Amino acid sequence: MINLEVRIPDTPGCLIELIKPISNNGGNIFGILHHHDKKINNMIPVNISFELNAKLRERKLENIKDELRKSKIQIDKIKIGIEQHHFVVILTGHVFDTDVVDTIKRLASKKIKVSELQAKLTEISEVSDVKLKIDLPESITKEEMIDELDKICEEKDLTLIRS
């Protein structure tokens, strides 16, 4: 996620000049925030957040900056957020008997965040299945996440099914 803080003249059509270069470079806009209350010298501070294709991000961002400068839009700050990778895994076995909350907490302690959990509950004596959606910051590799999950699964006799 990229967050751009700019100042644009408070005149009709100026917002389009801000959006166009982002759109032209394949940006997916998530939100725009106008700070009318903070207008100084007829310039309004605007925050715009968007995502770019990860592989082309650097080049596309440079294009956007060039085009904005040409349109006389003043760039105050660019913040590139930590990219989250999403993974889906399924755990099968006695997932609840072995304390699924503990499983999630142990992952969280390694900065591996479970953002969604979906389960199929069965009889208490039978095995259950849990699908976890996992967010992974850039600082942790997929292999490190799998190692952590493998450790927990081995300890709790669960089967890990991953992509």
Added chain:
Amino acid sequence: MDVKIGLIGKGNVGSCFLELLKKKENYLHKEYNLRIIVIAIYEYDGALINEKGLDLDKIISLKERFREHKDWKDNIKPIDSMQKINLDLCIDTTPTNPDTGKPALNHIIDALNNHIDVISSSKGPFYLKYKEIHELAKKTKTYIKYEATVASCVPILSIKDSLNGNEITSIKAILNGTSNYILSRMTSEGVAFSVALKEAQELGYAEADPTLDIEGYDAAGKLVILANELLNWSKTISDVKIKGISKITPHTIELAKLEGFTIKHLAIAEKDILFVEPRLIEKDSPLNIGGTLNVIKLQTKYAGPIIIMGRGAGGYEAASAILNDLISIQKLRKRSIE
């Protein structure tokens, strides 16, 4: 050119090979100037031996009653007769003990030590002693081929000869028809693992004891052969991280479906690690094949993925792979003479 061969094991694969050899007799002579003379067929309790050539028509027509043939002799072992009858090529189709690779491993070693070329459809020796077998073949200046050991007639080992200008970097495959059939049925019909397994057994796709298939040992053995052959690794089956599919339930598959995935028992060789385990794959993945089929995806350095698919089991399928190996060896022999 006359090639005197000995066949060890007259089970389904061995019998299909004899039939195929008869059907291809004229073709082999016309295309390759080869006259294949079967002079010995060994079984665990004796052998059919005729140094002038066995009467294949008669032996094929006798089917399971082949021991009634006049050339049958009790208690003859391959090791005792192999050298005496001057074989050019030995074909082993015996079932193997998964832990020791025997008796096929002994047959292969005996033949190579006697300077006899070998073709085998038994995978045990190759996932246990790949390096040793190749070193022995080199030392004795013999050829050894075993295409039928992995995915039967699918030419996945010989594909290496067609990729000399490229480089294979990793392998992902479905190498066991039984586990693929079970998972396919659980996915399409929502049936329990035990129901799908029983169905596979009734259809003849699964053994009475299906452990080697469903727990991944069979696929692991094939994966070792693939990795050693195509990636130039030097692994044995003890290097494979193996997980079976018996804990998968229809609920597991339902959860996977919700995210657009399906579950397949994949054999994977990448970054110096070998895995056989259930994995989530996207529904439109080329690895998402149904039934008892096998599929192998080779990731190559200069041409992206190459995918090859086909029937990974069956008597005639294995027999055709053996016959192909036989022709390949004769081509190599011819070239070495020239």
